Amino acid sequence: MRLNPLTTLILYPFIFASSTSAIWDPSSSLPSRQQPLLKHLEHQSMMDKILSGLIRPQQTAPNEDVNPESSDSPIISDVLPKTKAINVFARLTRDFDAIANRLNDGSKNITVLAPRNSAIQNLPRKPWENPADYEKFGEVNAYEGSDGQDRAKRNLQRFVEAHLIPVSPWRIGEEVETLAGEKLTWTKDGDKMFIQPGNIEVDSVAEKVHNGEVWVLNNVINYRQE
Numbered sequence: 001m002r003l004n005p006l007t008t009l010i011l012y013p014f015i016f017a018s019s020t021s022a023i024w025d026p027s028s029s030l031p032s033r034q035q036p037l038l039k040h041l042e043h044q045s046m047m048d049k050i051l052s053g054l055i056r057p058q059q060t061a062p063n064e065d066v067n068p069e070s071s072d073s074p075i076i077s078d079v080l081p082k083t084k085a086i087n088v089f090a091r092l093t094r095d096f097d098a099i100a101n102r103l104n105d106g107s108k109n110i111t112v113l114a115p116r117n118s119a120i121q122n123l124p125r126k127p128w129e130n131p132a133d134y135e136k137f138g139e140v141n142a143y144e145g146s147d148g149q150d151r152a153k154r155n156l157q158r159f160v161e162a163h164l165i166p167v168s169p170w171r172i173g174e175e176v177e178t179l180a181g182e183k184l185t186w187t188k189d190g191d192k193m194f195i196q197p198g199n200i201e202v203d204s205v206a207e208k209v210h211n212g213e214v215w216v217l218n219n220v221i222n223y224r225q226e
């Protein structure tokens with residue numbers, strides 16, 4: 001995996017989710033005596049970043065009170081953080097204002113196709129990486145500097161948008177364009193639902209609220225970067 005400190009900021013949800021990752025544990029090779037201090041410094045710098053607005057604090061939502069005005073009628077943005085198995089994806093949706101606002105709009109229906117955390121973490125390349133960027137800008141520079149940052153963010157936004165269907169209910173066989181512009185349908189085989197193309201298995205429909213549904217996918221939607 002190729003990471004630089006700036007990219008790390010956008011990728012925080014991934015890194016956080018894979019806390020066993022050696023990348024995020026620079027202290028692991030040091031004598032254990034030094035670890036508490038390092039841990040503290042790590043935490044300190046993370047807090048600085050959160051406070052300076054670079055990173056949103058992790059929202060641990062399950063039993064948190066939702067907005068009292070909407071508590072009798074929750075919407076997608078209220079329920080998305082509730083399913084732990086998809087919390088990497090849920091956090092990504094909050095990193096882009098356009099997406100967060102769409103999910104927050106109770107007057108617009110949406111079907112969220114949320115890949116399981118493991119599906120995102122096991123991708124052969126990370127969702128912010130585009131092979132074309134590496135070809136064009138080189139392995140080292142693809143996501144360096146502010147241009148590189150912007151590229152990584154755009155790629156990541158597109159990844160999220162490829163998993164958002166701007167209708168609900170989404171009927172079997174109905175072809176709909178995702179917010180990223182790819183046409184998808186879904187089919188059934190016995191009791192199992194599959195997203196097409198790609199035959200991506202829907203593990204479950206985790207939530208149904210008045211403006212939409214959250215589906216948990218066992219894999220990611222095959223998305224094109226450009």
Ligand SMILES: *[C@@H]1O[C@H](CO)[C@@H](O)[C@H](O)[C@H]1NC(C)=O
Pocket residue numbers: 109168169209210211212
């Ligand atoms: C939005 O979803 C609700 C609940 O499923 C449904 O009753 C309503 O018809 C949907 N609205 C549109 C415009 O699809």
